[in-house]
Amino acid sequence: MVIYIYDKTFEGLLSVVFEAYFRKKFPDGLLAEGEPLPLFYNEAISVATDPEKSERVWKGLEKKLSRGGLAFLTQSWLSELPEVDLLLLRYMRKNLDAPISLELNFGDPDVLEVSQIWKKVGQEKSRIIQFARFQKTADDTYFAILEPLYNVLPLTLSHFKNRFAGQSWLLYDNKRKYGYYYDTETVTEVRFEQEPVWGGNGKLPDELLAEDEKQFQQLWKSYFKALTIKERVNPKLHRQHLPTRFWKYLTEKQGG
Secondary structure (H helix, E strand, O other): OEEEEEOOOHHHHHHHHHHHHHHOOOOOEEEEOOOOOOOOOOEEEEOOOOHHHHHHHHHHHHHHOOHHHHHHHHHHHOOOOOOHHHHHHHHHHHHHHOOOOOOOOOOOHHHHHHHHHHHHHHHHHHHHHHHOOOEEEOOOEEEEEEOOOOOOHHHHHHHHHHHOOOOEEEEEEOOOOEEEEEOOOOEEEEOOOOOOOOOOOOOOOHHHEOHHHHHHHHHHHHHHHHHOOHHHOOHHHHHHHOOHHHHHHOHHHOOO
């Protein structure tokens, strides 16, 4: 059993692919640096992320895969599912070794599984775009807190940048503790040095909100309350179209 150890980045995974071909030893398992090794194994190989090596592997993949096939890789990586890196390594190896691309060969179990993961990540991206709720702060920054199932924030940036091009905004992934800030020109990844000030529902304290934001939130709640026809409420259908995991971040679902 051959184990490769790397930093659990996508570039690191590409470096592992390069090293595996160079050594002619392909991994049976992939571990992060510091993870305990299995009880039984033959060899453990540590691989440092090398931009040059990862670039060479990526260029090789570009020759074999379409843009959609490459998206299968990068988008599925963002799922962060257990052993998705080993699955993607097999997917890359099969396509690199085949005379033609296998990206549409859904009879192959690895290709099928990658496509299914890609679809799930894409669905989560759509949900985040649909259910994100921004709060206007006192300094005119629009803030939205989210907890995606998968690490999809990078996939939503082009949408929010185009949709809110003239506004400063901050998208924050409360599960992964990072976000993106847009200053109307560039998008920058951000992390907080101290624990953020919002509560479990992602609502900013009133003292941080713009005055008109407080009024808008109250009007928004009143609007939804007035719009609801109790006789036509269908909780099952409602949960199907609006998963309950998003409710705590939606203004219309908060009390007050």
